Amino acid sequence: MTKTCVITGATSGLGRATAVMLAGQGGDLILVGRNQALGERVAALCRRRNPGARAEFLRADLSSQADVRALAAAISARRGHIDVLINNAGARYDTYGESPEGIERTFAGNHLGHFLLTHLLLPQLALATPGRVVTVGSVAHAGADLTRGWVQRGEGYDRRVAYANSKLANIVFARELAARTDPARVTSNAVDPGIVFSRFARNNGLKSWLKHVMAHAIRRELISTRAGADTIVYLTSAAALSLTGRYLRKRMESSPSSLAIDPEIGLQLWNLSLNLTGVRTQ
Numbered sequence: 001m002t003k004t005c006v007i008t009g010a011t012s013g014l015g016r017a018t019a020v021m022l023a024g025q026g027g028d029l030i031l032v033g034r035n036q037a038l039g040e041r042v043a044a045l046c047r048r049r050n051p052g053a054r055a056e057f058l059r060a061d062l063s064s065q066a067d068v069r070a071l072a073a074a075i076s077a078r079r080g081h082i083d084v085l086i087n088n089a090g091a092r093y094d095t096y097g098e099s100p101e102g103i104e105r106t107f108a109g110n111h112l113g114h115f116l117l118t119h120l121l122l123p124q125l126a127l128a129t130p131g132r133v134v135t136v137g138s139v140a141h142a143g144a145d146l147t148r149g150w151v152q153r154g155e156g157y158d159r160r161v162a163y164a165n166s167k168l169a170n171i172v173f174a175r176e177l178a179a180r181t182d183p184a185r186v187t188s189n190a191v192d193p194g195i196v197f198s199r200f201a202r203n204n205g206l207k208s209w210l211k212h213v214m215a216h217a218i219r220r221e222l223i224s225t226r227a228g229a230d231t232i233v234y235l236t237s238a239a240a241l242s243l244t245g246r247y248l249r250k251r252m253e254s255s256p257s258s259l260a261i262d263p264e265i266g267l268q269l270w271n272l273s274l275n276l277t278g279v280r281t282q
């Protein structure tokens with residue numbers, strides 16, 4: 001049966017690879033990203049890869065809550081139900097910056113945008129029985145440091161901590177959503193894709209990207225985007241239908257850091273995210 005899938009960050013890397021793999025299965029894809037030209041190219045590639053697949057691109061910056069609200073409205077106007085939402089978009093920034101709402105951009109884009117988008121799409125996801133939410137985390141979450149809170153301020157900005165905190169937030173969010181949602185309606189899992197050869201860090205310039213790639217290449221850690229996307233695609237399959245609240249790496253359950261499974265941390269992130277996005281839950 002054709003699956004309707006929304007994939008954020010589909011213009012490059014893991015999101016692009018996931019889109020092409022799901023197109024191969026005949027998916028009905030809504031691709032999301034910031035770059036219209038690139039997004040349309042990936043949508044065309046998906047349609048070429050499988051003429052039976054449907055793919056269209058919608059532009060949105062996940063760090064802008066206005067963009068995310070407009071995106072959710074556009075998706076809801078186009079599709080009655082959504083089978084899978086893949087919260088994949090993510091970036092690390094070498095310098096401090098803020099979202100239009102004045103929130104540090106790593107946390108705003110990597111976590112808050114997905115928190116908001118997921119909540120806005122929950123009614124459509126629940127119609128899929130169950131709808132699935134797959135959120136892309138990272139092994140980098142282990143470097144999170146919450147001593148100065150979840151969200152960094154301009155002074156003393158540390159790009160690694162900002163990124164690690166946002167990835168911890170992805171994993172905690174996936175778990176909390178599962179705990180708060182009837183699994184017959186919506187399931188929620190997180191993925192550690194491994195260290196992937198992609199355009200990650202390219203936004204900071206060629207030198208920064210090369211440094212990032214070389215550091216991992218020397219340690220022989222880099223895998224292809226297709227290999228990294230395998231677990232994401234697996235979570236959309238029939239075999240993974242009943243999984244919820246899990247953190248998966250290479251299709252197997254993996255153990256995140258102790259912070260990621262701390263219920264107090266979960267409650268703290270949930271309340272902060274509600275507060276910063278204005279989401280209301282019953």
Ligand SMILES: NC(=O)c1ccc[n+]([C@@H]2O[C@H](COP(=O)([O-])OP(=O)(O)OC[C@H]3O[C@@H](n4cnc5c(N)ncnc54)[C@H](OP(=O)(O)O)[C@@H]3O)[C@@H](O)[C@H]2O)c1
Nearest residue numbers: 009011012013014034062089090109138195196198199200
């Ligand atoms: N690369 C790795 O080794 C690795 C390891 C673990 C986890 N991850 C995670 O995997 C996910 C995908 O990363 P990747 O390696 O595939 O990197 P990538 O090639 O840079 O792709 C990232 C995608 O996210 C999009 N994106 C970033 N910020 C966005 C925003 N605010 N709004 C909309 N789209 C945004 C990018 O679009 P633009 O072209 O507009 O920037 C791009 O399409 C991220 O969540 C990352 O944290 C990556």
